Amino acid sequence: MITLGLTGSIGMGKSTVAAMFRDEGVPVFDADEAVHQLQGPGGRIVSAIEAMFPGTTGPEGVDRPALRAQVFGDQAAFARLESIMHPAVGEERETFLARHAGAALVVLDVPLLFETGGDAGVDRVAVVSAPPDVQRRRTLARPGMTAARFEEILARQMPDAAKRARADFVIPTGGSLDETRAAVRDVIACLEALAGG
Template sequence: MTILGLTGSIGMGKSTVAAMFAAEGVPVFDADAAVHRLQGPGGALIAAIEAAFPGTTGPAGVDRPALAAAVLGDDAAMKRLEAIVHPAVAAERAAFLADHADAPLIVFDIPLLFETGGDAAVDRVAVVSAAPDVQRARTLARPGMTPAKFDAILARQLPDATKRARAHVVIATDVPFDSTREAVRRVIACMAARPGG
C-alpha cells in the first residue's frame, strides 16, 4: 500500500482534486470531513470544545464562526483547540486505514499536512497549487470570508512555494479541469506502478 498525503493551502482546489482521486476509485480520508463529524450535532468533541471555549457550541454542534473568532490570531488558543481535535482525527484516520488495508493506494486529504508534521506518516506528498491571484479570488468568493480572515488563515499555513518544494508531486488547478484530472490519473498510475511510493 502507498499512502499519499494530499495537501494545499486554502483556495488551491484541494477538495476538487481529492474528489478526482475518489472518482478514480482511490479511498480518500478527508480530515476536514472528520473534523466536521466530530464537531457536528452530537459530535464526540463538542463537550471538550465547549469546556475550552465557552459559548462556541450549541444544538447544531460547533458554531464555526464563533470558534474561529476565539482562536484565529491567538496561538495559545489554537494550540488548545489542536490538542482536542488532532488526536481524535488521528484515531479516525487509523480506523479508515484499517478499513482499507487491501487498497494499493490511499489518499490522506490533510490541509495542514506539513504544519502538523503529518508528512512523516505518509509515503509521498502531493501538493495542490494555483497562482496567488486565483487562490485569493476563490477564497474570497466563499460565504463569510473576508480579506482579514483570509490573511489570518494564510499566516498559519506554510507558503505555497515551500509546500511545492517539499512535495513529491505538484498538481496544478489553475489549468483546464481536464488537465488537472489527467495529472491525477498520472499520479495514480505512477503510485500503482511503484508500491510503497
C-alpha cells in the same frame, strides 16, 4: 498499501482534486470532513470544546463563528483547540486506514500536512497548487470569507513554494479541469507502478 498525503494551501483546489481521486476509485480520507463530523451534532469532541471554550456549542454541535471569534488572532487559544482536534482526527484516520487495509493506494487529504508533521506518516506527498491570483479569487468568493481572515489563514500555512519544494508530486489547478484530472491520473499511474514494482 501506499499512502499519499494530499495537501495544499487554502483556495488551491484540493477538494476538487480529492474528488478526482475518488472518481478514479481511490479511497480518500478527508481530514476536514472528519473535523465536521467530530464537531457536528453528537460529535465526540463537542463537550471538550465547550469545556475549553464556553458558549461555543449548541444542539447543532460547535457554533463555528462563535468558536472562531474566541480563537481568531489568539495563538494560545488556537493551540488549545488543536490539542483537542489533532488527536481526534488522528484516531479517525487510523480507523479509515484499517477499513481500507486491502487497498493498493489511499489518499489522506490533510490541509496542514506539513505544518503538523503529518508528512512523516505518509509514503508520498502531492501538493495542489494554483497561481496566487487564482488562489485569492477562489478564497474570497467563499461565503463569509474576508481579506483579513484569508491573510490569517495564510499566515498559519506553509508558503506554497515551500510545499511544492517538499512534494513528490505537484498537481496544478490553475488551468482546466481536464488538465488537472490528467495530472491526477498520472500520479495514480506512477504510484501504482511503484506499488507493483
